[in-house]
Every structure is written in structure tokens, then in C-alpha cells.
Amino acid sequence: MTTAHRPTFDPARGKEAQRGPAYHQRLLPAHTVLKHRQPGQGGDADQKRDLRAELLEAEARHFAKKNGTYVEPEAATESGTVEKRQIDAVAAEDEDGDDEAAQKRRRIEVLEQYREIDADDSSSESESSDDDDEDDEDETAALMRELEKIKKERAEAKAKEEAERAAVEEEQREIDVARGNPLLNSRDFTMKRRWDDDVVFKNQARGTEDRNKKKEFINDMLRSDFHKKFMSKYIR
Secondary structure, three states, rough: OOOOOOOOOOOHHHHHOOOOOOHHHHOOOOOOOOOOOOOOOOOOOOOOOOOHHHHHHHHHHHHHHHHHHOOHHHHHHHHHHHHHHHHHHHHHHHHOOOOHHHHHHHHHHHHHHHHHHHHHHHHHHHHHHHHHHHHHHHHHHHHHHHHHHHHHHHHHHHHHHHHHHHHHHHHHHHHHHHHHOOOOOOOOOOOOOOOOOOOOOOOOOOOOOOOOOOOOOOHHHHHHHHHHHHHHHHOO
């Protein structure tokens, strides 16, 4: 949209106008503030996480839920830290010890200890799975009994409905047989009214053959006097 129609209250004065120094926008100072990392963006602002301790805590919580025993989060973390300390202690002893047989024996003991822990966990899992299987079998048996009961009730209701319908049909058939004989049940076939009592175009051609009679109004344009005169004058 042009601005040529607007009045000029302050006209341009050319080079004689007093102007200050002009700078380009890109020459102005920019990016004068240094950004720092916020928490959650990595770097020194974030606290270091002990991923191994978190993993041990999650495993302990999972097995506790599966076995039905509640374990406090602090206890899980303590158990994880104890296991970590035991492993670190064994590693330190292995480094300090000079006897390779002793080091190998310690490693075997640690592995056997953790193997026993895994065996206990697997046995508890198998027991819980057996209990779950028994519960599932009981629920399945109860559902099957309920299903059989529902099927039996539906079959009884269907048989009852069929018996009632058969009784009604038999009664209706007997009534039809009793009333179907015209010799036993005489009917009056006389018509009480004509079929053309309520029609619109009734008695249209009555009196048209009588030439001596005065013409009357007929509710039919093809049989009216005007139409007959028109046809005899222009068509015939």
C-alpha cells in the first residue's frame, strides 16, 4: 500500500539536516553474554549417577515383587553396595596376593556364592510359577462349571419356548379348522356399499346421450360442451 496520499508535515531537508553517526546493524556488539550449561544438559552441572547401584536396586525390587516380599529401596541399595564392596575387596586381594592358587580359589568361592544366590532365585521363581499354575487351573475349572450351567439354562429356556409356541400353533389350527367349513359357518356375502361410492369422478357420462335435455356441468374436460363444440368446429 502506498503512502503517497499522506501529507508531509516534516519534509526532507537533504544534507543540511543534523544527523548522528550511523552504524549498520551487523556492526553493533552482539553475543555479549556467555551461556552456561543448565542441569540436565550434561557437563559439570549434572551429578554423577551410579548406574551399577541403580541396576542392582531395580533387580532387587523386581525379585521382591515377583516373590511377594517387600524390600525397602534403602535395603536394596545397601545389598547392592555390599556386593560391590565384596567384589572390589576380592579384586584388591587378587592384585595384592602373589599366590595364583589362592587367587583362583577366591574367585571360585565368589562364583559359587553368586551361583547359590541365582539358584535360590530360580527355585523361588519356580515355586511361584507352580502356585500361579494351580490358581489358573482352579479358575479354569470354575469358569467351565459356570459355562456348563449357562448352557443348561439356555437349553431349558429354548425348550420351554418351543413347547409354548407349539401349543399356540395347535390351538390356532383347531380354530381355523372349526371356522373354515362354510357349511357349518354361513357367511353373508352381500355388499353393504358400492365400490364407487367415494370416487371423485362419478356419473360423468350420465345424461350425455339425451339431446333434448339441458346440458349440465360435467367434471370432465373431454366430455364438456365447450370441448365438443371446439372439436366439431376446428377438427372435424
